[in-house]
């Protein structure tokens with residue numbers, strides 16, 4: 001609901017908000033530019049009397065002095081019958097330049113205030129600001145719910161759904177700019193409400209004009225006590241009396257109030273404080289314009305610049321989600337459905353099963369509502385059963401569309417209990433086979449929700465296992481249920497092998513670095529970066545196998561590392577390929593396994609072909625951020641993958657430190673031994689906010705995690721805590 005509100009308002013107001021944001025960012029430069037050219041004596045250094053004396057000396061025809069909120073001082077004068085306005089140096093009273101308000105900034109101001117229109121434009125700007133405030137508030141609430149509560153709002157944002165545009169990037173930018181944008185939006189709404197008299201405007205109290213002036217010769221302006229008492233920093237405006245009229249007076253406006261000063265005695269004739277409400281009103285306006293606080297203006301301007309980025313990334317993420325969602329025909333609205341099917345999926349194949357389930361149950365007479373697990377609702381008015389279909393990712397983690405499910409489940413009222421069944425989707429090649437489905441099962445069992453049938457597992461999208469589960473479900477709910485799953489064909493592309501490098505033959509572990517390109521007639525490679533996956537479908541099988549990419553699409557090649565497995569259909573196929581041969585594959589984005597942004601150190605840990613994404617991260621490390629690689633192989637002479645390239649990456653500082661261990665050398669060692677040897681350094685790096693990325697086999701990952709727990713113990717940290725903070729990422733197989 002919150003996400004939909006955020007999205008609908010965002011889409012609706014996008015164009016207006018873009019104009020407001022960009023023009024606001026441009027306007028934020030004006031106070032800073034004015035300030036940069038102004039000389040500003042410190043408080044206590046100069047009074048209004050000092051300034052007026054100097055200005056009068058330089059401008060005998062002076063009529064008015066004004067101090068702009070930026071600190072620049074203006075003098076209005078007449079000279080030989082001509083009026084003029086100059087910017088002056090307040091210290092010397094000398095002319096700096098003729099004052100001409102910038103036509104460009106005036107135009108941008110009109111655009112910002114009213115879209116170059118009349119009052120209707122002003123109203124549109126006010127409404128847009130209100131929508132902006134709603135987007136900010138709903139966005140902050142979404143950030144909190146994504147982080148797992150308001151208290152965790154500032155904790156690192158964890159990796160997110162797959163896709164070319166990472167929702168994490170959107171969330172990180174939004175979090176950085178949210179408060180500034182909210183401040184701009186709320187102050188703008190308030191100003192609009194004043195303008196359209198929806199709020200009462202506080203009128204500045206004016207001093208009474210006094211008639212009790214005695215016509216005495218005027219005293220020199222520098223000696224007038226009332227002007228001597230006012231610091232230059234408090235000056236707003238000083239209007240000089242008409243020379244020929246001894247009864248005329250000085251009008252002095254400060255930030256606090258205004259009044260009249262006698263030209264002969266220099267005493268206040270009358271004075272009125274503006275009052276708290278008017279002062280507050282001015283302060284809010286200055287907050288919005290940044291006129292008096294140029295640094296704040298620049299900050300708000302910078303935040304405004306994120307609006308176009310957030311709008312574009314927001315729309316792309318929405319588009320990405322729309323495209324990723326399978327078209328479900330016959331999906332019953334939540335409040336009418338008797339069967340709720342919730343789907344946990346990262347790469348959408350589970351949605352294909354959900355679609356078949358929807359069709360099967362509908363044919364059996366059920367009214368079915370299918371939704372992502374993250375959209376678990378508080379209440380399903382007519383629901384009689386809950387069916388959960390979920391994949392598992394990472395090392396037993398929730399997939400993207402289910403990463404907030406447990407948190408939401410925690411908050412459900414007890415009365416929501418429904419008879420349930422869980423069907424896990426996974427791959428037995430992973431140690432934590434269907435671990436997330438198990439986690440959900442155990443949770444529901446602990447809550448004592450009635451279980452319809454034991455949790456079942458589907459290995460590598462097996463259609464027959466799914467049909468089998470359908471029969472069991474039909475019996476459990478006493479309905480004739482027949483499920484048929486036909487996998488939606490993935491759009492693969494032919495990839496042509498350009499180059500191969502062989503390693504490991506001497507230790508009987510053939511490992512190949514393979515570099516592919518798209519077949520020339522099919523255009524360029526799609527966008528991807530190191531750590532994403534390429535899925536290869538070997539001849540004679542429907543089930544794709546995933547390999548981590550060592551290259552970025554900008555490198556012009558798609559590079560993977562493959563170790564030939566005994567009886568491995570896909571690895572044998574790949575390792576037998578020769579330059580010119582083709583394989584079918586598709587790119588699978590893997591946003592959850594990427595170095596975090598920033599400058600903190602990155603510790604990369606891998607073994608064997610696990611080096612694949614790690615070398616890609618190092619190659620892409622153009623900013624020479626400190627990267628430390630710990631890698632384990634078998635024998636240096638035979639399978640030291642990327643040995644020469646790693647040396648040159650060390651030389652040009654893409655890589656800061658390299659630690660290698662070989663298990664078949666004269667002194668057999670594993671990568672975790674290297675970590676233990678370097679424990680002091682690792683603790684130092686982790687203490688300074690380093691992030692750890694590990695890629696390799698599950699056993700290696702477990703051994704490394706045990707060693708890291710030992711290393712981190714003196715810091716009162718462990719792998720589990722770092723994982724929670726998003727600082728320990730694993731890509732294991």
Ligand SMILES: Cc1cc2nc3c(=O)[nH]c(=O)nc-3n(C[C@H](O)[C@H](O)[C@H](O)COP(=O)(O)O)c2cc1C
Pocket residue numbers: 344345346347348349350351391392393394395396397399425426427428430431432433434435460461533546590
């Ligand atoms: C990077 C990656 C990590 C995976 N991790 C696991 C895992 O830990 N356990 C598991 O059983 N399956 C794992 N799988 C397999 C998926 O869960 C399985 O392919 C599932 O059918 C995908 O469903 P989806 O396309 O709906 O996300 C992983 C797949 C990938 C690509």
